[in-house]
Amino acid sequence: MNSVVVQQPQQLALVARPMPEPAQGEVRIKVLRAGICGSDIHIFHGSNPFAKYPRVIGHEFFGVIDAVGEGVLATRLGQRVVVDPVVSCGHCYPCSVGRPNVCKTLQVIGVHRDGGFSQYSCVPEGNAYELPAEIPDEEAALIEPFTIAANICEQLQPTPLDVALVYGAGPMGLTVVQALRGVYGVEKIVVTDRIPERLQMAQENGADLLVDNSVIDLPTYLAEQGISPTLIVDAACHPTILPQAIALASPAARIGIMGFSSDECVINQQLITSKEITIVSSRLNRRRFPQVIQWCQDKKIQPRKLITHTYSYQQVEQAMALFEKDQKSCCKVVLTF
Template sequence: MKSVVIERPEVLRVQERERPQPTAGQVRVKVRYASICGSDVHIWHGHNPFARYPRVIGHEFFGVIDAVGEGVDAARLGERVAVDPVVSCGHCYPCSVGRPNVCSALQVIGVHLDGGFSEYALAPSGNAYKLPESIPDRLASLIEPFTIAANITAFLNPTGQDIALVYGAGPMGLTAVQVLKGVYGVKQVIVTDRLPERLAMAQDNGADRVINNSEISLAEQLAGIQPTLIIDAACHPSILPEAIALASPAARIGLLGFSGDTCAITQQSLTSKELSLFTSRLNSRRFPQVIEWINQGHIQPAKLVTHTLPLSQIEQAMTLFEKQPRTCCKVIIEMD
């Protein structure tokens, strides 16, 4: 089988590998479509602190179960499934309180374990979610990125009264916009970015207002509007202090991603407004929720897709995703 392997930082190969065999509790998925995430690019360049090399990358993927391991019902053969990449132990403290995404022994398919940029991939049977026919094959790999937005919004508890501000109109910011508007009915969603093409994408995904903060400060353009809910989907260290300053008293702020750089804030800036600060990593069993949202038409993954390329052009696809943010959002990889 063909697999996309990062042998070491900056070295990407499409290799021929032996088809993996499922062990007890696992299923094997014949992958049909996968999609590129920024973390895949970070692993390629050696910027993901959690990755181990060599690694078959890809944590957003869809396919059909074609083999099962011991203890898995053979009736699952032939199921169309999207795969949750979060693999947890099930018995540590985080798992016991419903937070398997920060399991003490966390492994992520495509980061710690071989992933879905391959003709075949393995996953725990419980991580392979059967899909309704209403979700087309080509869009099914996009369930995973929407689970990230589902996870942070579950903490933030948006309402129809909120004025939301989203930093960053990249794929993660756009999924958050769709969820805030389509699922929670937030009154106003404002998106800020420095690329006009990205801001146009934000409008197409449901943003009520977009602000280009490349030359005029965001505070000046908001003109006294105080957001009651803020999502940082850009994760530059300068954003959180600004978000705290702009936020309404009693607002909620969510961090959707991570940066290793230092960020300076004061306790007073938080407590004086009694702000709530939430962090989010991956997703905590949000696949069924997102599948239902898509099935009901609350979110529209197709709005994110700008390019589809075959597996044989993976390096071109990764470069396109990384280098062309003005014209590229989500890139779908089709198995040759």
């Protein structure tokens, strides 16, 4: 079989590897589709601190179970499945309180262990969720990105009364916008970004007000519009955002942080306490796959709107370069196998 392997930073190759055999409790998946994520780019560049090399990348993927390991029922053969990349121990403190996404011995498929940019991939049976027939192949690889939105929304508990502000109109920001509008019924959603084409995508995915903060001062604009956000999501992860979000937030607002920036920022504790602001962070997902699969079945989200490009896995270098460099026309890139 062929696998997309980052041999070491800046070295990507298609490598012929032996067919893997599922271990006890595992299933083998014949991969059909896989989405490219920013973390794949980070592993390629050597800027993901968790990755070990060589590594088969890819954590957004789906396919068909074609083999099962010991202890797995044969009835799973032939199932169309999407893969949760979070592999946890099940007994540490975070796991015991329902937070396996921050397990003390967390492994992420495609980061800590080989992932889905391969013709075949073996994963724990419990990480493979069966898909209903009505969810088409081209949308299936987008289930995982929407679990990230589901995770942060579960913590923020949006309601129709909220006025939402989303920083960043990249793939993560857009999944949040779709969830806020389609699932939680938030009626006013402001999105800010520095790329006009991305703001247009945000509008197509449910945003009401668009702010190009490369030319418009966001605090001034919101003040002129009389907008005091009650729910803020940082999907851009720049060190200037959290201090600004705290200043802009309504009393009793909730702020959600996505991303892994290690840059320091200075925040004003008085502003947080005086307005009793809730600040939460979110990593990966806490078994949100059944929830997002149901969203898709109920047509509350539209994953296909995010797919702008599709490539064969044999064109992975071209696909990853496009994803990284063309932020004007590119949102989600899907590889076919």
